Amino acid sequence: MAPTKVILLSCGSYNPPTNMHLRMFEIARDHLHKMGSHIVIGGVISPVHDGYGKKELTSATHRCAMLRLALHNNDWIRLSDWETKREGWTKTRVTIQHHQNLLNSWLFDTHDIKHHSEIEDMDWIPANVRKDANAEQNPIQVKLLCGADLLESFGTPGLWAEEDIDAIVGQHGLVVVTREGSNPNRFIYDSDVLTKYMHNIIIVTEWITNEISSTKIRRALRRGESAKYLLHDSVLDYIYKHGIYDAKRSSAIKLGQSPNNIGSNYLHIDKKYENTFLTPSPSDITMETPSPVEIISIDIPDSIMKKNFLNNSNFANNTNCKLSIGKTEDDNDSVRDKFISVMSENGNNKLLNSMKSVYPGQAKQIIATETGESHILDEGTAKPACLL
Numbered sequence: 510m511a512p513t514k515v516i517l518l519s520c521g522s523y524n525p526p527t528n529m530h531l532r533m534f535e536i537a538r539d540h541l542h543k544m545g546s547h548i549v550i551g552g553v554i555s556p557v558h559d560g561y562g563k564k565e566l567t568s569a570t571h572r573c574a575m576l577r578l579a580l581h582n583n584d585w586i587r588l589s590d591w592e593t594k595r596e597g598w599t600k601t602r603v604t605i606q607h608h609q610n611l612l613n614s615w616l617f618d619t620h621d622i623k624h625h626s627e628i629e630d631m632d633w634i635p636a637n638v639r640k641d642a643n644a645e646q647n648p649i650q651v652k653l654l655c656g657a658d659l660l661e662s663f664g665t666p667g668l669w670a671e672e673d674i675d676a677i678v679g680q681h682g683l684v685v686v687t688r689e690g691s692n693p694n695r696f697i698y699d700s701d702v703l704t705k706y707m708h709n710i711i712i713v714t715e716w717i718t719n720e721i722s723s724t725k726i727r728r729a730l731r732r733g734e735s736a737k738y739l740l741h742d743s744v745l746d747y748i749y750k751h752g753i754y755d756a757k758r759s760s761a762i763k764l765g766q767s768p769n770n771i772g773s774n775y776l777h778i779d780k781k782y783e784n785t786f787l788t789p790s791p792s793d794i795t796m797e798t799p800s801p802v803e804i805i806s807i808d809i810p811d812s813i814m815k816k817n818f819l820n821n822s823n824f825a826n827n828t829n830c831k832l833s834i835g836k837t838e839d840d841n842d843s844v845r846d847k848f849i850s851v852m853s854e855n856g857n858n859k860l861l862n863s864m865k866s867v868y869p870g871q872a873k874q875i876i877a878t879e880t881g882e883s884h885i886l887d888e889g890t891a892k893p894a895c896l897l
C-alpha cells in the first residue's frame with residue numbers, strides 16, 4: 510500500500526517557541542518515514558488565540574513574530590496564524606478541520622480556494638502542493654502532532670468535550686511525542702475512546718529526552734538566568750528587545766573592555782570584585798599567537814600593594830603615580846589600578862618580557878612579597894595538556 514501523505518499540525522501556546530517545539534516535528538517525521546506508512550509533506554504550527562487566557566500568555570502578535578523568527582530558515586515547518594486572527598479562542602477540533610478543508614479545497618476545488626486565498630494567509634500550505642494545484646493530487650491528511658502532556662490533558666475534567674476527542678482522533682489522527690514522566694500507552698489503555706481509535710494514534714518515543722518547556726524558559730528569563738541554546742537566538746533577542754516575560758539579561762563577564770565600552774549584553778562587574786570572578790572562558794578573550802600578556806591575575810592584599818608601590822622606582826618615578834596611598838576602599842582601588850597599569854606599560858623590560866606569554870592562554874600572575882618586591886610568576890616550561 511502506498512504511504513499516506515500527511516501534514517503535521519501542532520496547536521499550542523508557543524509562549525515562547527522553544528527548540529523542543531521544533532524538534533518535536535523532526536522526531537515525528539523521522540519516525541513516520543521509518544515506519545514506511547506515511548510521507549510527511551509539511552508541518553504547521555498554529556498558535557492559540559489571546560482569548561485562551563492562559564497565565565502569562567503574551568500577545569499573539571509577539572508569539573507569531575517569535576515563531577516567524579524561529580522558522581525563518583526552516584524548509585518544511587510553517588506558521589498558520591488563522592487561530593490568532595479569529596474573534597476568540599477556537600477549539601482544536603475546529604482548527605484541524607479548518608486546515609483540512611482548506612487543503613482539500615486547494616487540492617480538489619480550485620474555485621473555492623480563490624475565495625479563501627483572498628481572505629487568509631495560506632503560506633502554511635507546502636510550496637510544492639501549491640505549485641501543483643492543477644495536477645492530479647492524492648489526498649493529504651492533517652494529523653494533530655502533540656506532546657504526551659497534551660494527550661494526557663484529554664483526561665482533565667471539563668477541558669475537552671468527548672465528541673471533540675472522538676473527532677480529532679477518529680477522523681484525523683494523533684502523533685504523540687513522549688515526554689519525561691509521561692506514559693501515553695497507559696493513558697490510551699485507561700481511555701475507552703482512545704482505545705477505540707488506537708489504530709489512529711502513533712506514539713513516537715523521544716529517546717534523547719529534553720524537558721525544555723516554555724514555562725521553564727519564562728522562569729529563567731525573569732530571574733535573569735541564561736536561556737541560550739533552549740530557543741532560537743533571534744527569538745531570545747526579540748524577547749529582550751521587547752521586554753517580554755519581564756526578561757532580564759543574564760550576567761556575563763566580558764574581560765578587556767572598559768566599563769564605558771561594555772556591550773549591553775554584559776553585566777559590568779565592579780572593578781574591586783573582578784579578581785574574585787571566574788577565569789575567563791577562551792571565547793571572552795581575543796587571542797593572538799603568541800598572546801601578549803594582558804591578563805594578569807593580581808591577588809595582593811592592600812597593605813602589601815602599598816609597600817610595593819612605594820619601594821618600586823618604576824612607580825615612584827612615574828608622574829601618574831602621585832597618588833596618596835589610599836585610606837578609603839576607592840583609593841585602594843586606584844592604587845591597585847595604577848599598579849597594574851605601571852607594571853604593564855612602564856615596567857622594566859625584564860618585567861615586560863617575563864610578562865609575555867609563551868602560548869595563547871598562558872596565565873601570568875604578579876607576586877608581591879611582604880618586603881615590598883614584585884615579580885611575575887614564571888611558569889617555566891609548563892604547557893597546557895593540549896599542547897604537549
Ligand SMILES: Nc1ncnc2c1ncn2[C@@H]1O[C@H](COP(=O)(O)OP(=O)(O)OP(=O)(O)O)[C@@H](O)[C@H]1O
Binds near residue numbers: 529533654657686
Ligand atoms: N519538551 C517537549 N517534549 C515533547 N513535546 C513538547 C515539549 N515541549 C512542548 N511540547 C509540545 O508542544 C506543543 C505546544 O506546547 P506548548 O506551547 O503548550 O509548550 P510547553 O512548552 O509545554 O508550554 P508551557 O510550559 O507554557 O505549558 C504541545 O503539544 C506540547 O506537548
Ligand SMILES: NC(=O)c1ccc[n+]([C@@H]2O[C@H](COP(=O)(O)O)[C@@H](O)[C@H]2O)c1
Binds near residue numbers: 556600659
Ligand atoms: N477543547 C479543546 O479543543 C481544547 C482544550 C484545551 C486546550 N486546547 C488546545 O490545546 C493547546 C494547549 O496549549 P497549552 O499546552 O499551551 O495550554 C492549545 O492550542 C489549546 O487551544 C484545546
